[in-house]
Amino acid sequence: MRDYIIRRLLTLIPILIGVSIAIFIVMQLIPGDVVSGILGIEETPELRAMWEAKLGLDKPLIQQYFSWIGKALTGDFGESFRTGAPVFPEIMNRFKISAELALLACVIAWIIALPLGILSSLKRNSIIDRIVRVVALLGVSVPNFASATLLILFLSKTFNYYTPVKYVGLFENFGTNMEIMLLPAFILGSVMAGSVMRMTRSSMLEVLRQDYIKAVRAKGAPERVTIFRHAFKNSSIPIVTLIGMQIGGLMGGTVVIEQIFSIPGLGQFTLTGITQRDFPVVQGCVLFIAFLYVVINLLVDILYTYIDPRISYS
């Protein structure tokens, strides 16, 4: 197992190098650059040359890339072209916010999706099952920017709610933080819940048909043991896979939702970086997100071995 984890972590190296090259090329291809953003209408050839020299943009592309990656290997992700602030600490600050949002969304999604998915599979083709399936389909198919704006509109009209302007950290003021985070978490969670519910239902239906479920019942098992200990645990592998992929996506920040609810998360940071052509910010964010994905997938794969003894990596 330890060897397996080490091997998997080693694959991070080519993945991250590949991602960094791709981002570097894409950033070159999109029109506009950071200097014209900084200078605006006051741009003159002299000022431009001065800034390019200052940011190192006057050097050949290859050299730019290698000087960046060389520093990145030592853990220095450089400074933002725009603010001059070091990128890495800012990513960590933003990540904490995105991670909180992601975890809240997951908890909300699980609270909704797992019980309803299980119930739906047990009461197959009943009214409950039909309602759950329609709700799940809505959750999956309504885009979150639509449901988010509609929800804000509805809440502001009826309860005089407004989206907070200034973000307040979890440890500064728990109550205010929850006020800010719960709504976007609910929106994200409801989308997640839709697909988790569908996966739970279909996976449970598959397992409930198995012989060993009947055998467990034939031993005289109470329904709750049959359903949770045997059926749910056996159907959890595809659910865990799905949830792992979703967490990976959410942890990296959610551009649209963070934008709508003005939450200063990783998604918002990345977006600002892109619009300002702030290369070190974009490169840092994207690499960090890629890293998260790989690590979360690894955690999911390790989790499999705890669920199913047939899976082993040694």
Added chain:
Amino acid sequence: MENLLEIRNLKITTLRGKNTVRLLDKVDLSVKKKCSFGVVGESGCGKSITANAILGLLPYPLRVSEGSIRYDSKDGEKELLALSKKEMRAVRGQEISMIFQEPMTSLDPIFTVEMQMFEALSFHHPHMGKGEMRERALEMLRRVNIPRPEQTLSSYAHQLSGGQLQRIMIAIALINDPRLLLADEPTTALDVTIQAQILKLMNDLKEQNDTSIIMITHDLGVIAETCEEVAVFYAGQIVEQASVVELFQHTAHPYTLGLLRAVTSLGGESRKLYTIPGIVPPGGQWSQGCRFADRCEQCREQCRRAMPALREIAPGHLCRCFLHGEEVEA
């Protein structure tokens, strides 16, 4: 009660779209104490669903629409169809156990054998200690001739062979000393050599424990080896019922005759393997007359018009065929 189990007028239906379709039709069965009762027939004749109905394990949308299943339990006579869910759970695994066709998929793949054996005990003896459960589990594994029982306890299903798994399933089924074991094609998925071992094991255990067995199979050879009484099912009905000796010596129903001719045997002259032409008509497509008529070599016009009654043609020998009497099913 004189018998251990008495099934009377059992009817099972399912839903096909919005239509109710009959799968089992007025089945009467009596299983004596300490007796092996065989149920034989092709796939889709209603053997398995009868066994599942006894334990209330019919999968949706199948259900018992009529009938009675009376069982002489350790604490008095019970009508199984009238039990609450909780009372039925107390019967399952303790009074009546079941083993299945596919040992490979009958154990939960993600739990150890030990956990699944302990589970069978703890459902009915919630206060039994770990040590006592372990002792009991080991004893059962030894009784079903599992080599290295300690090691087997900590194994998972995928680490064991089909024969071993079926032994373990039998051990689990008998761990609470049930009075009746429902064996639903217990040897069908196994190698021939293993089949013989499993049948012998079941016979031995039956002798030791005074357990009655209902042996469901499509193989008359299995019946001959293990059973005392046998009922032949065809298209949701019993078509012939007798003691095993009587059935083999004085086979009466053309369907039973067909089954007997289809048995492969070693020795004897080599001939083409006999098969009964056609297939069992599925529920909902049964004719008014004898349900075997379309496949019967001795079919007469009368057979298509009316259904023969199941009547006693010799002491203890029931047959549903106009060849042995003109009585029509009411």
